[in-house]
Amino acid sequence: MKMIKNGIAAIALASLPLLGACSEAKDDASATASTKDDGTLTLAAAITGEEGMSKLRDALTKSELSGLLEGPGSYTVLAPTDTAFGALGEDGEALFADDQKPMLIALLRDHMVPGHLTPEAIDKAIVDKGGPVTMTTLGEGQVTFAKEGDAITVSMPGGAKAKFAGTAVAANNGVLIPLDAVLLPKKEG
Numbered sequence: 001m002k003m004i005k006n007g008i009a010a011i012a013l014a015s016l017p018l019l020g021a022c023s024e025a026k027d028d029a030s031a032t033a034s035t036k037d038d039g040t041l042t043l044a045a046a047i048t049g050e051e052g053m054s055k056l057r058d059a060l061t062k063s064e065l066s067g068l069l070e071g072p073g074s075y076t077v078l079a080p081t082d083t084a085f086g087a088l089g090e091d092g093e094a095l096f097a098d099d100q101k102p103m104l105i106a107l108l109r110d111h112m113v114p115g116h117l118t119p120e121a122i123d124k125a126i127v128d129k130g131g132p133v134t135m136t137t138l139g140e141g142q143v144t145f146a147k148e149g150d151a152i153t154v155s156m157p158g159g160a161k162a163k164f165a166g167t168a169v170a171a172n173n174g175v176l177i178p179l180d181a182v183l184l185p186k187k188e189g
Contacts, residue, residue: 042173107185160181
């Protein structure tokens with residue numbers, strides 16, 4: 001009996017560091033939330049279920065790109081929040097006009113990167129490279145990830161820039177990373 005009690009005590013002591021690690025991950029602002037227990041959460045469902053993403057959801061529906069995020073392909077969506085869309089004012093509302101659909105599609109495709117990239121993986125890539133990391137979007141544009149202090153930023157040529165804002169959500173077909181701004185291409189003229 002004494003041997004069983006000692007075994008249970010050893011297991012309990014060994015588990016303490018694991019519990020501490022779990023609480024540290026929750027406190028990290030760039031931590032990625034996990035998928036649903038059954039593993040069926042798609043990016044489309046994550047956007048629908050996330051508070052503060054209604055404008056992005058509407059933009060994906062209007063552009064007819066939401067089906068892409070329900071499929072098996074793996075994507076990282078750099079997701080401007082409702083506040084980010086609101087900061088565009090009338091220009092943001094104009095994106096939803098029928099004659100602006102090609103522009104809206106192009107804008108959204110430049111907010112999607114192929115693959116399953118968590119903020120932690122992006123941070124590690126920046127650290128490993130010793131500086132900014134550039135990737136190609138689905139719209140064949142370029143986004144550059146960098147660090148400003150503890151914050152991760154993403155920018156486009158021409159000066160558009162946003163910070164990661166909030167907790168990322170991992171889905172079975174990619175990752176949703178909230179942004180504090182919409183990455184707009186440089187205006188011509």
